[in-house]
Amino acid sequence: MAKVLMKGCEAIGEAAIRAGCRNFFGYPITPQTEVPEYLAKRFPEVDGSYVQAESEVAAINMLYGGAGVGKRVLTTSSSPGISLMAEGVSYIAACHLPIVFVNIVRAGPGLGGILPAQSDYLQATKGHGHGDYKLLVLAPASVQEAVDLIYEAFDLADHYLTPVMVMGDGMIGQMMEPVDLPDMRDLSDLVEKPWAATGACGRGPNIINSLYLKEDMCNANSWKLKEKADEIERKEQRSEAYACPGDVLDVLVVAYGTMARICKTAADEVKKKDKKKVGVFRPISLWPYPYEALAAEAKKAKKILVVEMSTGQMVEDVKLAVLGKKPIEFYGLTGGMVPSPDNVAHKLRSMIK
Amino acid sequence: MAKVLMKGCEAIGEAAIRAGCRNFFGYPITPQTEVPEYLAKRFPEVDGSYVQAESEVAAINMLYGGAGVGKRVLTTSSSPGISLMAEGVSYIAACHLPIVFVNIVRAGPGLGGILPAQSDYLQATKGHGHGDYKLLVLAPASVQEAVDLIYEAFDLADHYLTPVMVMGDGMIGQMMEPVDLPDMRDLSDLVEKPWAATGACGRGPNIINSLYLKEDMCNANSWKLKEKADEIERKEQRSEAYACPGDVLDVLVVAYGTMARICKTAADEVKKKDKKKVGVFRPISLWPYPYEALAAEAKKAKKILVVEMSTGQMVEDVKLAVLGKKPIEFYGLTGGMVPSPDNVAHKLRSMIK
Amino acid sequence: MPKIVVDKTRCKGCERCVEACPQSVIAMSKQLNEKGYFYAVPFDQPRCLGCMLCAINCPDIAIEVFVHGTQYQFIEY
Amino acid sequence: MPKIVVDKTRCKGCERCVEACPQSVIAMSKQLNEKGYFYAVPFDQPRCLGCMLCAINCPDIAIEVFVHGTQYQFIEY
Amino acid sequence: MKKVFGYPEALTTNQTHYCPGCTHGTIHRMVAESLGELGLRERAVGIAPVGCSVLAYNYFNCDMFEAAHGRAPAVATGAKRCRPDLILFTYQGDGDLASIGAAEILHAANRGEKITVIFVNNAIYGMTGGQMAPTTMPGQVTTTCPFGRNPDHEGYPIRVVELLSTLRTPAYLARVASHTPLHVVEAKKAVREAFRLQAENTCFTMVEILSVCPTNWGLTSAESNEWLEQNMLPYYPLGVFKHPDRSEADSAAEAGVLQGA
Amino acid sequence: MKKVFGYPEALTTNQTHYCPGCTHGTIHRMVAESLGELGLRERAVGIAPVGCSVLAYNYFNCDMFEAAHGRAPAVATGAKRCRPDLILFTYQGDGDLASIGAAEILHAANRGEKITVIFVNNAIYGMTGGQMAPTTMPGQVTTTCPFGRNPDHEGYPIRVVELLSTLRTPAYLARVASHTPLHVVEAKKAVREAFRLQAENTCFTMVEILSVCPTNWGLTSAESNEWLEQNMLPYYPLGVFKHPDRSEADSAAEAGVLQGA
Amino acid sequence: MQTEVIMSGFGGQGLMMIGKLLASAALEEGKNVTWLPSYGPEMRGGTANCTVVIGDKPVGSPLITSPWAAIVMNQPSLEKFAPMLRKDGILVVNSTMIPINSDRTDIRCFRIRADDLASEMGNRRSANLVMLGAYIGLEEIVSHKTLITAIEHAFAEKKKFIDVNRKTFTKGYELAKAGKSDD
Amino acid sequence: MQTEVIMSGFGGQGLMMIGKLLASAALEEGKNVTWLPSYGPEMRGGTANCTVVIGDKPVGSPLITSPWAAIVMNQPSLEKFAPMLRKDGILVVNSTMIPINSDRTDIRCFRIRADDLASEMGNRRSANLVMLGAYIGLEEIVSHKTLITAIEHAFAEKKKFIDVNRKTFTKGYELAKAGKSDD
């Protein structure tokens, strides 16, 4: 199919449909409202159903219901709304249910602002809800990648029986870019869900539950989640190393999402104008974090620069990858301010001198 | 005053009163319901007011209101309830309001169980709500320490204008221990809050707000929060090193809260019976994490053992402190199972051989 | 003749059946069951009308009601 | 004689005052104000009764009403 | 001999953890019997709340969810919108439904979700050991209103059925009680009617069932009945408050009469 | 000459960001005037919502909070319980109050919080660009019901005042409109009455104010008025639905009449 | 030195109460002490227990998996805790309610007709104090006197119970001192 | 090579639309392209803009702080974006609405009476296409032809507008080609 020009939010909606999602539950919030708006219009054509929930709390619990009866379900929101989903997501993870949800991050904390930011990194990767579980978090850097990751996210969710978050920012959500849309999934082709609560007909009851009165059972469920997390950590690390050939780098820039695109521009400029070797490492899966891949790249670099649209949240993961072996610096703006290629280049030059 | 025998939850309530708190907003949840129950009975004697909120979401927003008009306010909850407070706490932090809230952690994720656990560590210390902000998190290991930390938490909150979380588990909440109660604070003696929304009488309006339409203002607020966090990191790290004299340790155990008590018993036993040198390092402030103090103790140890009532959440912070210099092992049970001194001693022996 | 059968192990001794029975058929045993409750016993079975009120009122579904042939029903349930 | 004063810079040109005025005192200017709106102008001031309906209906509080001495009030506001 | 009353198929044979005399058990049975009589068990999916009936998934012999506190109507909405062919019911206490879950029940009702809500009103938080509920009676002592609920500070009890009856969206809304056999007979009728209407895809359906909590009321089973009759019944009148077959005017009139109580 | 109508002291002179013809501005003015006339400005604390009026803290010349979406009544509760001497008001839109904040408004009203709620019902989510609200009219097109609100799927609009009127806790509950001068006159009376009752510590007070959203309705100011009259007024009748001085029976009767509409 | 005692029985048998009495007596005597109840939805009608740990040094774990002593008032409690006792540990059994014996031979078992004795002494509900008395009689981790004081404090507002409680407690104490087990 | 264009004016002046036309034309010609709108509550009546970036290589930042070109349709937009333009950059000014000039001398400024021209040609609301035409006339980053195709696609369902839009676009294009600025 020919590429079409699509807004990120709409492309996300369309990708979900093509991945076999026919049920969306959500609550409007800038800058992602175009997802529900798109789906409210588009769903009737594919027999899908859009429900405007009364709140994000309700929305995530509707996903719990939809996932529990075996359907591919989606919600999208932005930072404050994602905070409200913490309890629900913890339940979903505890019950081993597959859902896909999207955070088009906006500036925080509090009401903050609606402009692009990356200040929900720690929430998404470390401690959104209570209890021992992990979210698989994917961070696209373009509309095309958003489409591809959404499409894949449903399969990952179904495969690991886990919530998957796709995390973008206002640029991903609002920007139009050319995209190649994937094919429509054949609904009859999706993975079977014999555990789903679809009526106890010809079998005993299926129960979707996260309560364990006996502590050993509760312990066992946490360790089951932990094993799943370990497996995902082994198998699903994704990253991209940009312009890092050879074995010496003056600086390795670590950035994700749209910030990584900007860093690439900056790196290209510094390479061209200053004749310095600058590479960019871009984690695509924020959890599982690509520690080994980053450690390998970092080995070649004299210095590391982490760039984020936050006051420095991913730095901790970079430290865990580098383990004190290389100096790490940070550059960041947040609150809706987006570091420009010039800003980043300037910082790079100050590190190289 | 003579020591009295008090249940953790009740002691927490009484400590709050003595610290000058007269307003509690909360919602029942095991294993902390005795706090509101105690205060509902006790408050009339000190002209305090207990309001049962319709939910934890409402409760935390009531705290926002109460803190904003300048009062010392408290809520207590347990894991699922704490998840529901994520959005509200992010608002409170963003507005630089002082509140104290308590998480008597129970087993998770999901509904989990009501027995003691430590599986909300990452949520509390890394990513509870959205946006760039940090919670000051204190973890008592006894009822006495719970009382002392609650009492101090109100001062810390007022001093740094920040939310402070006191994190315990079902043992802290349900256990009775002898306590020395601190004196009643003189309410007229508490720090002034000229920024509070108490009526624009003889001055311009005070505004409690976290919305910033201009990205540079929003950025500035995030960096203001970051600076505050940095100051707290410099000044408020607390920890205890138990039985770590000399300069060689066979194993250094790292554990917090009630788990640390249990590890001390285990360490004593292994020291006595196996003639091995085992120390226990206990972080008291979970954020700011006492990285330097731990690094110093870790230097002396051949091996590190982290013990938690979780599948391993604090391990990440221990890694950040130790930076690959010492081997780190983990032992944990969760879901309401509490590692016994014997369990820990067994693990210790396996490490020492 | 109608009759009821009480499942002694299910009974929690709440006496709701006793209150419900218009015929005073049921009384509480003096013995504890394995769960530690004094359980219900149809000590005057012949007076039973098979009206089911006891069973309808039992939260623990410890009572079954049996009748012979057609039976006048006080209530429809 | 009553009169109104329109704050041209506050006006957003919504015409609520025009609709409100029983005397057709107000009309919209042909010029844009600095915010880019055609603003309200009391082009037939003498007909004004000082009834305040225009001001009451203005969302942007762009209208002040002045009267001389006692004034019959159509409405109490 | 013919068994005229026995164990319903739609319940497992697990014994409940409910306290002696607690009518949660009776209400479970009515739901199970209704599912059985209408032939809906194999299509039924129940949503257990957080509350004493949190373990309902162990007792109903059909597919079940255990939902987060208060969110059962949202879970049911999600499930039903994804699988309109299933029969969805929630089973909720008064804390769950009327306090933390107030927004969810209101909006599920207002959207007209084709689900059945079994609302067990025992005027207290049972599971957590007897705290004040939105439906706690004025003057009633609980652990969080130890001097009795004071309407000046905590307001009056919420009458959920009356509240939802004002919604324009068609619904079946009834209040019944579960403490005596004759009340149970009426209650059962209402529960079955609710499921019947759902099976016909008619409207949102909810039955509020007045229930006892001997344990936290600190009363015997018999005393509980008396307390319910004397305190709850006058304030929570029984009846069908809204029915999709009846015009709004009729329902309003009936509700009007009852509101006088 | 004497100024008989001018700028109220309880508003800052900042110009609002509201669209031309949006009655949010008119409603701000009524609130400010009432505070001024009752001499309450210096004790007043307002709570701005998330919605178009999120910036209300820039316009009211009194202490202000900006609350999380839907939670203003909880914030006001917290503030008022801590400082009963203050005058607390929330200013909320229909998405804020009736959707995400449904539980908070219901429970603040039911607890009888001594606060004043200014509820601006414009049948749409203004700030986020025109999505369906719980108060959106049947058939009304919004960006999330692009084929018109369908009562079969989304239910009917919620009438919040009628809903809260069923609560037994005393309250002052009124619905007014803001689109014509005479409606504004009535609206202002209701707003002032609400603040007066709060100042006397009488009861919970709420005024629902029908408002226009020319921008998202896609209409001119004048067309908006017409749309409101033709679509909203018949469904959302005006009047005082509950008053602490009137007996419940009176209020119920009045409400009953109005419900016929 | 550290002693751990678990007290277990049906809800309503007053186990929490005797645990608190023991803990306050220990505090009175300047010892370190913790008291930890079982809690949870199993409360509903089931078996309830609490654990008291008394020591010279600060108490480590308040939660004990191999206690030194167990006071059991119903059969499920005996079945649960007898196997967990440490070697040479103490088991006090309410023989009115528990017909069976533990099959362990490496512990000291003391059987006492607590309910019967309490009834005989005028208050069936004081069986718990008989049990506590027996335990203290076997192992005086706090003195009889301090415990009596603790009873007096605890019932300061329900004075009428002081006497019977003091008596039932002392009865158990004396029988145990005298080694007059039920077996 | 990469070109960045910001288009800015009052909401309703059709800036988003011409941005999308430009972006689709670029896509049609096989270029890399991003289109990013301003968004936010400032929308309310205020000024709206979008940024189109067109390049041979994948586009880095879709958000541009120093654009190559700016199409400004009202005065606040001129005031905001003229100072941000790169040296030698292009500024296309709607002179019907903007009486003032930028004081920069290191950029190329083209003034055109867009509203007037559009009105004269029968559709006042096509002023945006006059502006876009002028820009393409100054710098043919996509061909006139592709852009016309893009217009035809965009208005496929409102055919009656195709003609006037094609004409107004071409008018701006030709005036710019001919260097017929307004000054």
Ligand SMILES: Cc1ncc(C[n+]2csc(CCOP(=O)(O)OP(=O)(O)O)c2C)c(N)n1
């Ligand atoms: C988010 C959250 N808050 C609080 C709780 C604690 N909690 C469990 S059940 C319950 C109340 C139950 O009362 P009700 O709904 O009336 O049911 P009942 O037990 O009376 O049948 C509460 C507050 C919880 N599990 N989760």
Ligand SMILES: Cc1ncc(C[n+]2csc(CCOP(=O)(O)OP(=O)(O)O)c2C)c(N)n1
């Ligand atoms: C938790 C959360 N969810 C969603 C939003 C996005 N949001 C902002 S305003 C709004 C709706 C506003 O509508 P309404 O309350 O009717 O006010 P109006 O703008 O119409 O005056 C929404 C959904 C948010 N800021 N926070």
Ligand code: SF4
């Ligand atoms: S069936 Fe009727 S008469 Fe027979 S025991 Fe039961 S209640 Fe009594």
Ligand code: SF4
């Ligand atoms: S009603 Fe049932 S549980 Fe209660 S006493 Fe009778 S048989 Fe037993």
Ligand code: SF4
């Ligand atoms: S005061 Fe009355 S008459 Fe005068 S301009 Fe205003 S509306 Fe018209």
Ligand code: SF4
């Ligand atoms: S009502 Fe006010 S804002 Fe509207 S046109 Fe008149 S003066 Fe201007």
Ligand code: SF4
């Ligand atoms: S606590 Fe109350 S509601 Fe819960 S099972 Fe016992 S009696 Fe029933």
Ligand code: SF4
């Ligand atoms: S969007 Fe609607 S509600 Fe918001 S300011 Fe504009 S007209 Fe008013």
Ligand SMILES: [Mg+2]
């Ligand atoms: Mg209840």
Ligand SMILES: [Mg+2]
């Ligand atoms: Mg609105």
